[in-house]
Amino acid sequence: MQEQELRQLAHLCRIHFEEEQLPTLASGIQKLLDYVQQIQELDTSSITDYTHPFESWILQKNLLADAPVVSLGDQSSIDQANAYSREQFLANTPDQIAGMVRVPNMQ
């Protein structure tokens, strides 16, 4: 991986790196990419269409469910308790103004 390619990738990720970090980072990422290349050896031509990797086993089992039908009565009280307010939401934001999240001028 070239440093220029990494610079562009870092921008796509919206992560700032110092210039002097780039060479080590690029060689580290390249090493990982070289390793995961091994999956190209696998013949996956038998796998054609799928929507989810679990569909043939786990999800199908759920559909066939021998599991009992569950009353969700208990859960609704949990959902109720979990409803939270504007104040609680805003308390976690880095900057607020007049009950809203303050963001930088977009220009």
Add this chain to the structure above:
Amino acid sequence: MSDTIAFHSVAAVTAAFAKGEISAVAIANHYLKKIQELNPQLNAFNHLFPEHTLQAAEELDTRRAKGDKLGSLAGAFLGIKDNIHVAGELTTCSSKILKGYRAPFDATAIAHLRSRDALFIGKMNMDEFGMGSTTENSADGPTRNPWNQNCVAGGSSGGSAAGVVAGMCTASLGSDTGGSVRLPAAFCGCVGLKPTYGRVSRYGLVEYGSSLDQIGVLANDVASTALIYSSIAQPCQMDPTYAHRPIETATADAWERLLTAPLHQENHNRVVGIPYSLLEGLSPEARSTLDKAASHLQQLSYTIREVDLSLVRYAISIYYILATAEASTNLSRFDGIRYGQRTTGKSIDDLYEMTRGNAFGPEVKRRILLGTYILSAGYQDAYYKQAQKARILLIEQYQKVLQECAFILMPVATTTAFPLGAMNDPLQMYLQDLYTVSTNLAGLPAIALPISWSHDHLPLGVQLISAPYQEASLLHVGHHLEQAVQLNFQKSIL
């Protein structure tokens, strides 16, 4: 009086509380004292809220005094991995970017524990956002192994494992995306259960790899694991991937009957598969630990058979492609606008880049870069799509093996816990996950159990893997294996 209570056992401590032998406040003080003594060295907890814990304990004592009917976990004090929401308490995922973030709601797993009157004692240290195998990638500093403080605790739920083993809480919750419950359980010497994908709601668990993540349990014995597990594998309407297969409520007595029942009453086959061809890289002690577990299983009248899981060799590649792709998407929400820390910048892009550049640790940045690269135009087919297809091949191989075998026996790690700082090459670190990531890729449940000690007195474990939703069978055979091994782990160690 409190000296006679086994504070490391969920059944023992809840029974003692129910019988009135000890108050909730006294139990809380027992753990808080342990934490005060040991946490400065071990760093298992990164956030504590003793006032809240003691207040909740007082309320529980008042309810007991009034004769209220109390939940099955009344008297248990749990530690919670710092990526699971406990309403009103900090959730930082051991990351600078979530410094000061307070959970606005309970994770479903927490709500179910709370409804059974379990109390919470603190949040537990982890690799930032779950990304690591040692708990060294934490903004709050590394967790140390209780048996040798120069060694890592394993990760990413290292705090959850170390805290349980050191007796700082009755049991704990962790999360397992690629082995993050089982590896620290093995390195610290406790039981670690990773349930089937979807068995436990992920609502309120901060996402890392959404198709892999699952909340799991760490405890000092199988019976405690079972009690906590059955309390959290319960209904949720908020997580669309929840499987809607809740466990029938199981009391301590019911679990004891279930776990101690003879194994031959189980209506399944008696074959345990071992993928011997994958064991080449094991240290001699890790190999003899596996052989010891196999021989105990034979004495429990299981037949050992070699099985073909050759695709597990590709699991690390598949995992690091899919997990980083999912992580790069999931972590895009941490932008300095809505949560936690913000570094101001000249423009909005500058703000994003500076905030994320300053507040994410090096491993998280590396995985976001890798995942974004994998998903970028021109590479998506070669990496992401090929890895998804390879994942399906791996699942099919597991499915074939688990049609022949009741369980698969595998190591958890190639060695015992290694010294802090010893693993500084990312690829070497990723290769540690050889035996754990494939079960996440296949969505299967697995239980890690301590089996033996190394020459330098560090625990060694194995894991048993089963078909989906066979957790009760894993716990059953796990309990018998635990009894057979009789490792006699000292529970209060320092």
